[in-house]
Amino acid sequence: MSLGISAIEYINGIKNGTITAEEFVAKTIEHIKKVEPKLHAFISLNDNALEQARAIDKKVKAGQNVGAFYGMPISIKDNICIKGGKTTCASRMLENYTAPYDATVVSKLNAQDAVIIGKTNLDEFAMGVATEFSAFGPSKNPWDTEYVPGGSSGGSAVSVAGLESILSLGSDTGGSVRNPASFCSIVGLKPTYGLVSRYGLVSYANSIEQIGPMGRRVEDVALLLNHIAGKDPHDPTTIDNKNQDYLSGIDSGISGKKIGIIKEMSSGSGLDSTVASVFKNSISAFEKLGAKIEEVSLDMVEYTVATYYVLTTAEAGSNLSRYDNLRYGYDLDSEGYEFKSYISKARRNFGPEVTRRMILGGFVPSAGFAGKYLLKALKVKSKLKKQIEAAFSKCDFLISPTVPVLPFKFGEKIDDPLAMYLADINTVTANLTGVPAISVPYEVKNGLPVGIQIHANLLQEKQLLQAAYALQNTTKLPEVPL
Amino acid sequence: MIGLEIHCQLTKLESKLFCTCKANYRGFEPNTNICPVCMGMPGTLPRLNKKAVEKATMIAMALNCKTPQRLGFFRKNYFYPDLPKNFQITQLNLYGPTSIGEQGKVSIEGKEIRIRRIQIEEDPGRLIYEGVSERTAITLVDYNRAGTPLVEIVTEPDFDNPRQVRIFLNVLSDLLENLGVSDPTLEGAMRADANVSIEGGNRVEVKNIGSFHDLEKAIHFELTRQTSLKERGIEIAQETRHWDDKRKITISSRSKEEDEDYRYILEGDIPWVIMDETSLQGWKKNMPESISSKKERYVSKYRIPAQVADVLSSDKYYSDLFEQAHDESNAKEIANMITTDLMGLVDTREKREQSKLAPKHLSDLVLMMNSGKVTRSSAKNALQEIVKTGKSVSDIMSSIGLAKISDESELGKIIDDIISQESTAVQQAKENPQTINYLVGKVMQKTKGKADPTITLNLFKKKIGI
Numbered sequence: 001m002s003l004g005i006s007a008i009e010y011i012n013g014i015k016n017g018t019i020t021a022e023e024f025v026a027k028t029i030e031h032i033k034k035v036e037p038k039l040h041a042f043i044s045l046n047d048n049a050l051e052q053a054r055a056i057d058k059k060v061k062a063g064q065n066v067g068a069f070y071g072m073p074i075s076i077k078d079n080i081c082i083k084g085g086k087t088t089c090a091s092r093m094l095e096n097y098t099a100p101y102d103a104t105v106v107s108k109l110n111a112q113d114a115v116i117i118g119k120t121n122l123d124e125f126a127m128g129v130a131t132e133f134s135a136f137g138p139s140k141n142p143w144d145t146e147y148v149p150g151g152s153s154g155g156s157a158v159s160v161a162g163l164e165s166i167l168s169l170g171s172d173t174g175g176s177v178r179n180p181a182s183f184c185s186i187v188g189l190k191p192t193y194g195l196v197s198r199y200g201l202v203s204y205a206n207s208i209e210q211i212g213p214m215g216r217r218v219e220d221v222a223l224l225l226n227h228i229a230g231k232d233p234h235d236p237t238t239i240d241n242k243n244q245d246y247l248s249g250i251d252s253g254i255s256g257k258k259i260g261i262i263k264e265m266s267s268g269s270g271l272d273s274t275v276a277s278v279f280k281n282s283i284s285a286f287e288k289l290g291a292k293i294e295e296v297s298l299d300m301v302e303y304t305v306a307t308y309y310v311l312t313t314a315e316a317g318s319n320l321s322r323y324d325n326l327r328y329g330y331d332l333d334s335e336g337y338e339f340k341s342y343i344s345k346a347r348r349n350f351g352p353e354v355t356r357r358m359i360l361g362g363f364v365p366s367a368g369f370a371g372k373y374l375l376k377a378l379k380v381k382s383k384l385k386k387q388i389e390a391a392f393s394k395c396d397f398l399i400s401p402t403v404p405v406l407p408f409k410f411g412e413k414i415d416d417p418l419a420m421y422l423a424d425i426n427t428v429t430a431n432l433t434g435v436p437a438i439s440v441p442y443e444v445k446n447g448l449p450v451g452i453q454i455h456a457n458l459l460q461e462k463q464l465l466q467a468a469y470a471l472q473n474t475t476k477l478p479e480v481p482l
Numbered sequence: 483m484i485g486l487e488i489h490c491q492l493t494k495l496e497s498k499l500f501c502t503c504k505a506n507y508r509g510f511e512p513n514t515n516i517c518p519v520c521m522g523m524p525g526t527l528p529r530l531n532k533k534a535v536e537k538a539t540m541i542a543m544a545l546n547c548k549t550p551q552r553l554g555f556f557r558k559n560y561f562y563p564d565l566p567k568n569f570q571i572t573q574l575n576l577y578g579p580t581s582i583g584e585q586g587k588v589s590i591e592g593k594e595i596r597i598r599r600i601q602i603e604e605d606p607g608r609l610i611y612e613g614v615s616e617r618t619a620i621t622l623v624d625y626n627r628a629g630t631p632l633v634e635i636v637t638e639p640d641f642d643n644p645r646q647v648r649i650f651l652n653v654l655s656d657l658l659e660n661l662g663v664s665d666p667t668l669e670g671a672m673r674a675d676a677n678v679s680i681e682g683g684n685r686v687e688v689k690n691i692g693s694f695h696d697l698e699k700a701i702h703f704e705l706t707r708q709t710s711l712k713e714r715g716i717e718i719a720q721e722t723r724h725w726d727d728k729r730k731i732t733i734s735s736r737s738k739e740e741d742e743d744y745r746y747i748l749e750g751d752i753p754w755v756i757m758d759e760t761s762l763q764g765w766k767k768n769m770p771e772s773i774s775s776k777k778e779r780y781v782s783k784y785r786i787p788a789q790v791a792d793v794l795s796s797d798k799y800y801s802d803l804f805e806q807a808h809d810e811s812n813a814k815e816i817a818n819m820i821t822t823d824l825m826g827l828v829d830t831r832e833k834r835e836q837s838k839l840a841p842k843h844l845s846d847l848v849l850m851m852n853s854g855k856v857t858r859s860s861a862k863n864a865l866q867e868i869v870k871t872g873k874s875v876s877d878i879m880s881s882i883g884l885a886k887i888s889d890e891s892e893l894g895k896i897i898d899d900i901i902s903q904e905s906t907a908v909q910q911a912k913e914n915p916q917t918i919n920y921l922v923g924k925v926m927q928k929t930k931g932k933a934d935p936t937i938t939l940n941l942f943k944k945k946i947g948i
Contacts, residue, residue: 081525203751236529339563
């Protein structure tokens with residue numbers, strides 16, 4: 001029994017009796033214990049995982065109704081709430097915070113008999129591209145532990161790539177699912193804004209972020225999406241997807257489909273030459289699959305990183321202002337402080353990147369500056385949206401490298417925020433426009449993974465997953481060197 | 483010039499603005515009417531109470547406002563311990579008209595008061611200080627109120643004096659109650675801040691005013707203070723002042739220049755609410771009859787005097803009682819009974835809550851009066867008993883004997899007694915027949931109002947020979 005099996009293989013294994021949930025979960029825990037000191041994918045582990053797996057096995061044995069995941073170990077990013085468990089957001093600010101309710105995605109996974117194996121590491125409050133900003137130390141890239149795993153859902157990507165879980169849920173505000181998926185050579189999907197409920201996802205930039213499924217195979221990601229998508233009364237921004245089945249017909253192929261290469265994401269001085277050559281290979285593969293390729297220009301892309309940081313810091317400034325340590329938080333005696341000085345003292349528990357974005361977030365929407373920054377950013381957003389709409393009137397998919405650069409080493413970019421922010425250039429467009437985008441692992445060059453990004457139009461996840469599945473089957477990836 | 487910002491809780495709604503906790507938080511132990519949503523726990527999202535949109539739209543319509551094509555919500559960001567999220571979800575017309583109403587108007591005594599804007603927002607929690615807030619050793623926070631649906635009504639600076647402000651607030655308070663959206667008599671359900679300025683001076687905002695009575699005083703104080711400054715050639719600073727309830731003066735709290743920058747941003751968690759014509763028409767149709775229309779109907783249909791109709795229509799409690807008690811034929815008498823005899827018995831919310839009176843009591847009593855079985859003053863006594871006990875009219879008649887005394891021999895005996903006791907008054911009555919009312923009054927006193935006044939008068943006249 002290999003821990004590297006796909007979700008589909010796991011389910012088949014349980015159904016035909018070749019594996020049990022208990023065995024698999026036990027083996028996973030054993031493996032986690034072995035590799036965690038090296039990888040640090042998790043912030044906390046579920047102490048009841050084995051017990052839960054055992055209970056599910058009992059139901060299987062007794063022929064009772066069993067949920068779709070059959071005790072499959074799934075990891076959850078630690079900015080998604082689980083009732084009674086700690087939800088730290090990798091921040092000292094919430095180091096001891098226990099959530100009083102389940103996120104909608106968590107309720108859904110529990111209802112389908114998943115075993116939530118643990119909560120994964122992230123950049124503090126999901127702000128970062130390397131997990132270097134986790135208050136509890138970074139996660140390591142399983143392909144080479146000197147390299148970052150990407151972020152902010154780095155822990156989720158590492159847990160999947162490192163065989164510590166079959167599937168994971170991350171969150172993607174500007175690429176936080178796709179970037180680590182690309183760096184760790186796994187699949188990561190940022191769904192259409194509103195397809196997956198955000199209830200229970202700790203907000204960073206609420207108008208553009210989504211919870212996204214991550215796995216080693218495209219079909220696994222489709223399966224996970226099947227069980228988390230759809231309308232949720234707790235999240236008024238959710239969309240009714242009519243219980244679409246993303247898994248059925250995933251092998252339909254993309255013959256005759258039109259694919260646009262986004263010029264601004266696939267050329268220029270910022271693009272690493274290795275990434276460029278892998279991307280070229282993927283284009284040939286798409287052609288062989290019968291797709292028609294053309295180049296598409298979205299000239300607003302040039303302004304998207306600036307736009308993204310203006311919008312997200314403005315929203316983050318508001319979303320994170322509730323962390324004042326009055327109702328929950330960490331141990332800090334309020335004695336002797338006047339309210340404002342207490343607040344400023346209490347909020348010093350944020351790490352450097354969050355602090356940086358809080359300061360920006362206080363500035364960009366402020367009187368006298370909103371017009372220059374926030375309103376301008378909103379204009380770019382709406383222009384970009386129009387350009388994307390126009391592009392999808394001609395193309396079925398839009399492609400680019402997921403990240404223009406290869407995974408980098410720890411410490412390489414942490415002191416240069418601008419260089420770090422540029423790593424987001426290819427991923428933020430999907431968030432700013434709301435369209436779905438997926439990163440598909442395509443090659444591992446000199447030990448470093450490269451992923452290909454495919455965008456589809458709003459709510460076209462089914463098509464998108466078909467394209468990703470087709471691309472996946474044109475490549476054979478090496479095994480992770482654990 | 484005086485302008486108002488009035489906050490009114492939609493106390494008649496079942497739940498808070500964004501969660502299912504109770505909208506009327508009164509009577510709960512501190513911090514028990516709360517949930518993860520109204521406490522702003524990490525990851526929670528607001529769910530807009532659709533009923534709040536409906537009720538607030540009714541207010542906007544009643545104040546003759548334009549309603550927008552779509553509603554938008556914004557975050558007003560500031561740190562304060564009563565705000566669980568450290569921002570308040572409110573409305574703003576930042577991208578065109580997206581608040582629940584704008585450009586309305588109300589007429590008070592021939593003066594038109596323009597409504598600038600109406601918006602829906604969430605009420606913060608409550609801070610409880612030990613002693614006065616400035617010197618408190620501890621501050622306690624009760625979040626039971628946090629998230630209560632509020633409607634903010636902003637007027638143009640159209641008031642000339644505090645009297646107009648008082649009349650306007652009374653009209654508004656009656657209107658809100660008549661719409662069935664709020665009970666303005668509940669403590670804290672309706673609060674107002676005032677913007678006060680005099681010609682050539684800056685605008686001063688006066689906050690922290692506890693009651694409408696104090697509001698009038700605060701405005702009066704502010705006008706006097708500003709006029710006095712102007713007379714002495716001192717510039718009137720643009721600032722926010724707080725009403726000091728104990729000293730009955732306003733005190734400067736912070737200058738407008740340092741006023742907080744609220745960094746308004748769109749609340750992305752609440753999608754735009756499209757205000758479709760069908761819903762708007764439906765809500766308009768479901769609006770209760772307006773006070774002015776009620777009044778008009780009472781006068782024209784039932785021939786009720788204008789003054790009586792005014793009192794009756796502007797108070798929802800009275801008009802509801804009236805509508806349920808009358809059968810058209812007795813409308814005028816019921817109206818009179820409510821506005822003259824009942825009013826003093828149920829003039830506060832406590833008395834109304836405790837009152838056992840039902841509409842049927844009123845119609846039964848009027849029937850008794852009309853058929854000559856009880857006198858008006860007995861009916862008044864009966865009302866007192868009914869409000870207290872809720873006993874039926876017939877029970878009361880028999881148990882405490884309110885039946886009218888019209889028996890001439892019985893009355894004759896009483897009159898004879900009075901004549902022998904009140905010889906001076908009898909003499910006076912003989913000289914000036916109008917003073918006979920005094921003697922009739924004596925009979926009434928003796929019979930506790932049960933004597934038939936007409937028979938008594940006639941008997942008296944006969945007996946003393948006038």
